[in-house]
Every structure is written in structure tokens, then in C-alpha cells.
Amino acid sequence: MGKVLNFGELLLRICPDPEGNWLKVNNLPFFVGGAELNVATALSLWGIPSAYMTSLPRNFLAEQLVAYVNELGIDTSKIEYQGERIGLYYLHKGKDMKNAGVIYDRSNSSFATLATGVVNWDEAFKDISWFHFSAICPALSQLTVDLCEEALIEASKRNITISIDLNFREKLWKYGKAPIDVLPSLVKYCDVVMGNVWAAEKMLGITVDEDLVDNDDKAQYLQQAERSSKLIQEQFPKCKAVANTFRFDHGQGVRYYSCLYTDQQLYVSKQYMAEKILDKVGSGDCYMAGLIYGFYQKQQVQEILDFATAAAFSKLFIASDATTLKPEEIKEIVIKYEN
Incomplete structure (x- = not known):
């Protein structure tokens, strides 16, 4: 088996506290991340050969960041160097990426301005057997939509397994396209699709029962997940597995479980509950890494699902973008925390 190539934008997450005390102490915490880098970090930590592809400017900050990624055991030889800036976003500590307060500063970043026809895909896909990206990439611009499609076509030519995380970031979709206009043309190349039933509705047009949220019934959630998964596989015949996560916030705590549909069967994970967590950022990325980890090693489906769910839940107690747990x-x- 070759390496897993994770493709997306490297980001700096800057974390001002809600009270504004960072102004008084002249200290602004930050983390290195980005959805696909978080996946790459977890896989490398877990012993899966991992590579990362993004675009960065040629400056000392990029050099330091690449050195940091190298220290994580991730192959950075696929990175493209062009453009003028690194993407940023601002998010209060403890909040997740869906929070209304998130501020993005990613316009005209090196990744957002990487055009088609630039990447040497023979070199990029050398020794690669799995390609992973997320729905965040095509949310940036039409340029990144075209780049993603180019990458997917080239990966498909080489029979590389392809996965996507349908993570939805409403504030990023500002270039005149809605997710439903873009994602179906990309998901058709994917073997593994991960997300939740509401993301599938918004991005792929897979409808969800209007009463689902109001009922808060686990059995109904799982029925909807199975129905959505079947429709995804019907609409996108290349798709072999669909994973759906369910995370419900309760005050400072959460309830978490997931399911995986493959080979015409729905597998359901254990459920976990916690009264208090530390950081929501990167939990879904850790789940995605767990799926790849299991499929890469050809584990049994229930084992794959159980580990991915446990990995995602455990990430909620780690104050960084990527997991640090083996x-x-x-x-x-x-x-x-089993419930």
C-alpha cells in the first residue's frame, strides 16, 4: 500500500478569548491546522504513511510551518509553493467551526489561488494509494473547484481510493455558487463519503425528514442515515461506504455516536456522553482519519466504525486542532464515557 495523500489548505487558527483579555496580556493563542492536515497528523501518529499537499508562499513562516509538519512524520514533498499568503481564521476557544462567531481570512491565499494546469500529478500521486479532501476546498472559489476536479480525475486514472468529508462552512461559500451546485460533480469520484444527514441534504440534495430534529429520536436518526446512505450510493455508484456522525451538544457536554453503511448493511457505533468537553475543533477530522485508518488496514467494518467514533469523541478533550492520542x-x- 502507498501513502495517504491529504489535500487542502493549511490554516492558522487564532483564538481570542470571548472577554478580550488577550488585549491586556498581549498574547493571542494559535494552532496549526486545516481539516486535511488534521487528518494527515492523526494518520501519521497512528502509523499510516501520510503525505500532505497544499499551497504555500515562499517565506520564512511557510518554511517554519513545513518544518513543523515534517516533524509530525508527514511527507511534505507534494506541497506547491506559489502565491503570497497563508490562510487564517479566528475562533473563540472551545467553539466549533459552525459557530456564528468564526471569522475567516482566507481570500487570495496561496491555496485559494492555486490554478489548474500547475500541479505535476505524476509526481503528486507517486507512491499514493489513497487521496482525501474535504468540502471545505471547493467552498473557497471556482478556482479551487476546478483544481479539486482536476485532482479527482487524475487520482481516478490511477485507481487511487478517494474519500471526502462533507463538512459545511456556510461563511466560506461567497463566490456565487451553493454547495449543491458543486459537490455532486466531485462526489461522483469518491469511494468513501463521510458527513451527516443534514450535510448530505445541503450539499447533495438528499432530503431529510422535516420532523427529524424536533423528535430527537435515535432510531429515527439511524433510519434517516440508512436512507440517506442508500440514496448517495444510488446517485454516486462509485461510493462503497457512507459514514454519518451524530453529535448533540448539551450545555458544556455532548452526546455522540455514528453509523457506517456499506455492503447493504448499516453498522452502528457505541454511544458516548460527557458533561464537559474541551475543544470541538478537529473532532470530525479525527473521525475521518479513523475511517481511513481502518479501511487502509482492511479491518472489519464494525472495528473501523468503533475506532473512528472513539477517536472523534476523544478529540473533544484535546486543546489543539489535531489529536495527540495513539x-x-x-x-x-x-x-x-460509554452510555
């Missing part, structure tokens, strides 16, 4: 540590931590 598989054995993850399994030890989540046991006490």
Missing part, C-alpha cells in the same frame, strides 16, 4: 490511548479514555 489508538491504545483512545480506547482507554473513551470506556468511561
Whole structure:
């Protein structure tokens, strides 16, 4: 098996506190991340050969960031160098990416301005057996839509397994296209699709029962997940597996479980509950990494699902964008939260 190539924008997450005390202490915490880099970080930590492809400017900050990624054991030889800036976003500590307060500063970044016809895909896909990207990439601009499609066509030519995370960031879709206008043309290349039933509705047009949220019934959620998964596979015949996560916030805590539909069967994970968590950012990325980790090693479906769910839940207790826990540590931590 070759490496897993994760494709997306490297970001700096800047975390001002809600009270504005950072102004008084002259200190603004930040984290290195980006959805696909978070996946790459987890996979490398878990012993899966991992590569990362993005676009960065040629300056000392980019050099330091690439050195940092290299130290994580991730192959950075696929990175393109062009453009003038690194993408940023601002988010209060403890909030997730769907929070209304998130501020993006990603316009005209190096990744957002990387055009088609530039990447040497023979070099990019050398020794690669899995290609992963997310719906955040085509949210940036038509340029990145075209770039994603170019990458997917080239990966498909080489029989590389392709996965997508249908993560929806409403504030990014500002160039005249809605997700439903873009994602179907990209998902048709994918073997593994991960997200939730509401993301599938918004991005792929897979309708959800209007009463689903009001009823808050786990059995109905799972029925909807199975129905949505079947429709995704009917609409996109290349898709072999569909994963749906369910995270419900309760005050400072959460309830979390997921399911995976493959080979005409719905597999359901254990459920976890916690009264208090630390950081929501990167939990979905950790789940995606868990799926790739299991499929890459050809594990049994239930084992794949259980580890991905445990990994995502354990990430909620880590104050960084990517997990720092190894598989054995993850399994030890989540046991006490089983519900």
C-alpha cells in the first residue's frame, strides 16, 4: 500500500478569548491546522504513511510551518509553493467551526489561488494509494473547484481510493455558487463519503425528514442515515461506504455516536456522553482519519466504525486542532464515557 495523500489548505487558527483579555496580556493563542492536515497528523501518529499537499508562499513562516509538519512524520514533498499568503481564521476557544462567531481570512491565499494546469500529478500521486479532501476546498472559489476536479480525475486514472468529508462552512461559500451546485460533480469520484444527514441534504440534495430534529429520536436518526446512505450510493455508484456522525451538544457536554453503511448493511457505533468537553475543533477530522485508518488496514467494518467514533469523541478533550492520542490511548479514555 502507498501513502495517504491529504489535500487542502493549511490554516492558522487564532483564538481570542470571548472577554478580550488577550488585549491586556498581549498574547493571542494559535494552532496549526486545516481539516486535511488534521487528518494527515492523526494518520501519521497512528502509523499510516501520510503525505500532505497544499499551497504555500515562499517565506520564512511557510518554511517554519513545513518544518513543523515534517516533524509530525508527514511527507511534505507534494506541497506547491506559489502565491503570497497563508490562510487564517479566528475562533473563540472551545467553539466549533459552525459557530456564528468564526471569522475567516482566507481570500487570495496561496491555496485559494492555486490554478489548474500547475500541479505535476505524476509526481503528486507517486507512491499514493489513497487521496482525501474535504468540502471545505471547493467552498473557497471556482478556482479551487476546478483544481479539486482536476485532482479527482487524475487520482481516478490511477485507481487511487478517494474519500471526502462533507463538512459545511456556510461563511466560506461567497463566490456565487451553493454547495449543491458543486459537490455532486466531485462526489461522483469518491469511494468513501463521510458527513451527516443534514450535510448530505445541503450539499447533495438528499432530503431529510422535516420532523427529524424536533423528535430527537435515535432510531429515527439511524433510519434517516440508512436512507440517506442508500440514496448517495444510488446517485454516486462509485461510493462503497457512507459514514454519518451524530453529535448533540448539551450545555458544556455532548452526546455522540455514528453509523457506517456499506455492503447493504448499516453498522452502528457505541454511544458516548460527557458533561464537559474541551475543544470541538478537529473532532470530525479525527473521525475521518479513523475511517481511513481502518479501511487502509482492511479491518472489519464494525472495528473501523468503533475506532473512528472513539477517536472523534476523544478529540473533544484535546486543546489543539489535531489529536495527540495513539489508538491504545483512545480506547482507554473513551470506556468511561460509554452510555
